[in-house]
Amino acid sequence: MNTLEQLRAGNLHGAQRLTLRAKLRELPAEVYTLADTLEVLDLSDNELDDLPADLPRLHRLKVIFCSDNRFTRLPEVLGRCEALEMVGFKANRIVDVPAAALPPQLRWLILTDNRIETLPDELGRRPRLQKVALAGNRLHALPASLAACSNLELLRISANQLGALPDWLLALPRLTWLAHGGNPYSATQEAQTLAHAPAPLVPWASLDVQALLGEGASGHIYRAAHADRGAVAVKVFKGEVTSDGLPSTELAACLQAGAHPQLIPAIGRLSGHPAGADGLLMPLVGPEFRTLAGPPSLASCTRDVYDPALRLSPAVALAMAAGVAEALAHLHERGLTHGDLYAHNLLHDGQGRVRLGDFGAASFLASVPAAQAARLRALDVRALGCLLEELLGCCDGGTAPAAATALAQACLQPQVAQRPPARDLARALRELAEA
Template identity: 75%
Template sequence: MNTLEQLRAGALSGARRLTLRADLRELPEEVYTLADSLEELDLSGNALDDLPADLPRLHRLRVIFCSNNRFARLPEVLGRCKSLEMVGFKANHISDVPAAALPPRLRWLILTDNRIEALPDELGRRARLQKVALAGNRLTALPATMAGCERLELLRISANQFEGLPDWLLTLPRLTWLAHGGNPFSAAQEAEALDNAPMPRVNWADLQVQALLGEGASGHIHRAARADGTAVALKVFKGEVTSDGLPGTELAACLQAGAHPHLIPATGRLSGHPGGADGLLMPLIPPRFRTLAGPPSLASCTRDVYDPALQMAPGAALRLATGMADALAHLHARALTHGDFYAHNMLHDGDGEGRLGDFGAASFLASVPPQQAARLKALDVRALGCLLEELGPRCAQHADAVQVLADACLAAAVDTRPAAHDVAQRLRRLALPCG
């Protein structure tokens, strides 16, 4: 984070990134001293309700974040910033998105947790659009022009007012990661999962909550001990709209998912939390497990970022891919899509054992007609294709065969992609000699 004092003293000359948190009510004039270098501007957490008309003076600006401010309207001046690719205005009060506010080079749009009821047709005319986060608004429809967004890969429309999904959406050739839970058309299925899942209740008073293990968009995960001394992981949901949707949808999906050796299972449901929060108990994952990859970066947009130093034992990548495909097939058989089937939501031990987690973007297949359900599963399969493409080069003598499978999963024609179960079977046959 930077300071106004640094900016005014000229200490940030030549900076490509600028982050200011200073209860700002307007953009400091001194920001323009960085016009020839500034590419990423983060003004989140201030008190802004507009941006200046001369913002395009920042002619190299590619990324702007203005989350947690006071905007009621997406500023039209953004549309005149010719280099701007990423626009993030999460958690404002936005109800109006003018067509003129959409930059010509827009790739990544974040409008989560606002008050938007409609989007302009112009959004569908942004040919470079790859990633759109719209969870937690009041949308009832998407612009029909978005049927032409052939590069769109990730879309979050959870926690809105949709009564169904448009058929054209599920035929987009590159759409891969879709979250649509928490809408009226899926409410009945989510409520049924919450009410009927055979999950034992564990009272907050019977737990000793210990160290914080991690924090995700939807909740905090603590180490905890049950009354008999058994160590567990406890996830307490925040109860807020996240980039994926509602924590209640995630909880319902966790309960619906059931048990599988390559899923991070829920073993109990929390009750009696002093703040009324929901929560889940899970087994502690052994420390040998680590996250397979980091989440997408600003540069990669939709693809995970792997550590170049990642090491795996011989045959491990193929065994890991097989397990993840099998876990995905299990979810589909349980009438769920994962919606966020990414390496950054997978744990592995380096020897081929893996666990898939994070159901924040999961959705219920019974909430849509059968043909749409089949295509929703095909979106998850495309995500599996991305994983195979990433792990394939580590599969030694099977690399070519894995790439053939990846290509089938990545097919532009949605209805031609194989089922996750079939992919898992074919990977398992390849993996047998490596066992």
């Protein structure tokens, strides 16, 4: 984080990134002293409700974050920023998104947790559009023009007022990661699952909560001890709209998923939390497991960032892919899509064993018509293809079988209906892994 004092003193000369948290009500004029270098401007957590008309003077600006401010309208000046690729205005009060506010090079748009009811058709006229986060708004429909966005890969439309999924959306050739739970057409299925899930209730008072293990978009995960179950992990949901959607949707999906060797299952549902929060009890994953990759960066947009030092033998890579495919097939057979099948949601032990977690973007197949359910499963399969491609790229000590590359290509092929089922992929990958 930077300070106004540093900026005004000229200490940030040549900076490519500027982050200001200073209860700002307007953009400091001194920002323009960085016009020849500034590429990322983060003005989140201030008190802004507009941006100046001369913002395009920042002619190298590629990324702007203005989350947690007071905007009620997406500023039209953004559309005149020729280099701008990423626009993030999460958790404002935005009602209006003018067509003129969309930059010509727009690649990544974040409008999560606002008050938007409609979006302009102009959104579908941004050919580079790749990632769009719209969860937690009041959308009743999506612009039909998005059907032309052939590069769109990630879409978050959970927790809106959508009455159905449009068929054209599920035919997009590169759409891979879709979260759409928490809408009127899926609410009944989610509520029924929560009401009838067999997971036992575990009182908060029966847990010895010991340490924070991590924090995700939807909650905090703690290490805890239970008298009967020993060491466990406890996820306490935040009870807010997240980038994926509603915690209640994630909770319902976790309970619906059931047990599988490659999943991190729910073994109990929390009760009696002092703040009234909901939560889950899960087995504590051993220390030999670690996260496979980091989440996407500003540059990679939709693809995870791997440690360049990570090297896997072909046998280990194929065993990991087979395990993930088996978990995915299990979820599909349980009536779920994962929606966020990524390496950053996978734990692995380096020997081929994996654990898939994070159901924040999961959805219920019974909430849509059968033809759409088949296409939703195919989106998960495309995500599996991306993962397989990445795993093969990490192979060392030998060349991965050509058959594995062919499987990845089958998953990634643009004709959604022609992608193979997860169960067939699981069998084929397991055969290759054990050959």
